[in-house]
Amino acid sequence: MLSYEFMQRALIAAVIVGLIAPLVGVFLVQRRLALLGDGMGHVAIAGVGLAFLTGTEPVITALIVSILGAFILELVRNKSKTAGDLALALIFYGGISGGVLLTSLAGGKASTALNQYLFGSLSTVSTQDFISLGFAGLLLIAILIKFGNQIFAMSLDLETARVQGIRVTAMSTLLTSMAAVTVVVGMRTVGLLLVSAIMIVPVAAAQQLTHSFKSTGLLASAIGVLCATGGLTISFYVDVPPGPTIVLLSLAIFILLALTTSSLHLRHKNEIQEQAPHTH
Amino acid sequence: MNLTSANDAPSISARHLCVSFDDISVLSDINLDFYPGKTSAILGANGSGKTTLIRALLGLLPVHEGSVEIHGQILENFKDWHRVAYVPQKLINSATVPVSVFETVNAALVFPSQKMSGKEKKSQVLSALAQVGLEHRAQDRLDELSDGQQRRVLLARALATKADIYILDEPTAGVDSANQVVLVSAIRSLVAKGSCVIMITHELGPFKHDIDNAIVLANGGVAYHGPVANLPSEAESIHHNLGTTNHSTTNQARLLD
Numbered sequence: 199m200l201s202y203e204f205m206q207r208a209l210i211a212a213v214i215v216g217l218i219a220p221l222v223g224v225f226l227v228q229r230r231l232a233l234l235g236d237g238m239g240h241v242a243i244a245g246v247g248l249a250f251l252t253g254t255e256p257v258i259t260a261l262i263v264s265i266l267g268a269f270i271l272e273l274v275r276n277k278s279k280t281a282g283d284l285a286l287a288l289i290f291y292g293g294i295s296g297g298v299l300l301t302s303l304a305g306g307k308a309s310t311a312l313n314q315y316l317f318g319s320l321s322t323v324s325t326q327d328f329i330s331l332g333f334a335g336l337l338l339i340a341i342l343i344k345f346g347n348q349i350f351a352m353s354l355d356l357e358t359a360r361v362q363g364i365r366v367t368a369m370s371t372l373l374t375s376m377a378a379v380t381v382v383v384g385m386r387t388v389g390l391l392l393v394s395a396i397m398i399v400p401v402a403a404a405q406q407l408t409h410s411f412k413s414t415g416l417l418a419s420a421i422g423v424l425c426a427t428g429g430l431t432i433s434f435y436v437d438v439p440p441g442p443t444i445v446l447l448s449l450a451i452f453i454l455l456a457l458t459t460s461s462l463h464l465r466h467k468n469e470i471q472e473q474a475p476h477t478h
Numbered sequence: 479m480n481l482t483s484a485n486d487a488p489s490i491s492a493r494h495l496c497v498s499f500d501d502i503s504v505l506s507d508i509n510l511d512f513y514p515g516k517t518s519a520i521l522g523a524n525g526s527g528k529t530t531l532i533r534a535l536l537g538l539l540p541v542h543e544g545s546v547e548i549h550g551q552i553l554e555n556f557k558d559w560h561r562v563a564y565v566p567q568k569l570i571n572s573a574t575v576p577v578s579v580f581e582t583v584n585a586a587l588v589f590p591s592q593k594m595s596g597k598e599k600k601s602q603v604l605s606a607l608a609q610v611g612l613e614h615r616a617q618d619r620l621d622e623l624s625d626g627q628q629r630r631v632l633l634a635r636a637l638a639t640k641a642d643i644y645i646l647d648e649p650t651a652g653v654d655s656a657n658q659v660v661l662v663s664a665i666r667s668l669v670a671k672g673s674c675v676i677m678i679t680h681e682l683g684p685f686k687h688d689i690d691n692a693i694v695l696a697n698g699g700v701a702y703h704g705p706v707a708n709l710p711s712e713a714e715s716i717h718h719n720l721g722t723t724n725h726s727t728t729n730q731a732r733l734l735d
Contacts, residue, residue, distance in 0.1 A: 228575045351585040354577065355569040358635070361536050363559030363590055401575065409619045410578035 216426030220418035223397030235394030240293035241267030247300030264378035318389035318441035389441035
């Protein structure tokens with residue numbers, strides 16, 4: 199498998215998305231914005247459609263359109279009376295409709311190519327994409343190092359963060375933009391419709407075992423890398439799209455950990471009850 | 479009426495403060511000064527505007543008219559937020575991703591305007607947790623603690639900041655009497671160091687010997703501002719003059735417990 203150059207690129211891209219996506223996702227889950235990545239994925243579809251129509255590079259165009267979508271989303275949430283989830287739904291529907299319409303207008307093989315972006319494809323990671331994804335991944339890590347503490351304080355409690363002098367609107371926009379960049383980083387391997395899952399499901403799995411935010415983020419990242427590379431490998435040998443394989447593998451790990459921890463909690467509870475003195 | 483203190487300048491001042499929601503006035507023409515080394519209790523029936531007042535003092539709500547000054551600076555220009563600590567009734571997102579007690583307190587030390595080393599932060603976090611008797615729970619999940627313990631963690635967040643203004647929203651609610659003593663002692667030590675403490679409380683019970691100024695809000699204004707010692711007779715007169723409901727009377731009776 200590793201003798202193929204496209205697989206080497208795809209695997210490294212998978213490591214990048216597996217590593218980064220849960221680190222961004224853990225903040226989204228903390229802020230109860232687990233579906234934000236989905237919304238950004240749909241906006242990125244419009245970006246890919248626009249790239250097909252204008253003949254530009256899909257990764258770059260999707261990145262620009264997604265970040266623009268992130269700013270519009272924050273603007274709608276902050277400046278209008280529209281509720282957060284409603285604002286997300288509006289962006290969600292606008293993105294997918296725009297994407298399909300623009301792709302249709304582009305004609306030719308664009309509709310077939312769009313499918314590869316929706317569910318991921320092993321052969322679509324070009325060298326230029328690879329450089330863009332690597333750069334975006336490094337940028338996300340740098341932002342997390344610089345602003346992670348402020349975003350965490352804001353995610354824990356918006357009002358006390360405001361009293362601490364944290365610019366919560368700026369941090370919130372930064373987090374939404376990071377979700378948008380993560381979506382584009384993952385669109386080649388996991389696909390735009392499922393990339394949000396790799397941000398969220400490893401976090402849900404990790405928090406079955408952890409006691410702190412930091413350990414949840416790190417464990418989720420490790421699970422993300424395992425699922426992204428494992429799913430990609432299965433996809434290579436079984437000839438199925440990588441996106442669904444990666445996501446189903448993540449869900450399997452979540453279910454396994456949820457069942458194991460529930461069973462351990464139950465056993466622990468029974469042991470305590472057995473040790474307690476019987477009163478009759 | 480303002481209760482002035484020694485020769486100190488007020489830590490926080492409100493002048494002609496008015497707050498409205500959708501054109502409905504909640505607070506009007508509030509004039510208050512809060513001084514260093516003094517403890518002020520904001521009292522009043524449910525819906526009297528206690529939380530609205532402290533949120534307005536902190537700039538968390540738009541002020542319709544009037545102004546707030548913190549350490550002599552207009553609120554809009556105030557930048558030294560590391561000098562102000564706020565204890566809400568509860569954290570908004572405390573039970574989504576697991577968050578440790580240590581992380582919860584540590585997050586209160588994130589100030590864009592002031593850099594602290596990790597070692598310094600750790601020392602302040604553990605010291606604050608020790609003050610509220612929870613240093614042994616530092617690595618536990620916050621949501622595994624009882625409500626009373628979680629309130630102690632929230633107070634530890636404020637203590638860790640080493641601020642000089644503390645604004646507390648019902649710091650003893652849900653805390654058992656033994657631990658109320660711990661919290662009262664921690665707050666007393668802040669005042670002894672010259673900090674300004676402003677707290678909303680439904681009952682003066684644990685604090686009755688520590689409150690310097692009692693402020694009773696009713697009908698959108700300050701109905702009483704003065705020493706706790708004068709509160710009983712004043713409270714009766716407030717009830718008589720403002721025609722508050724029996725529900726308020728019950729609440730005011732509770733204040734005097």
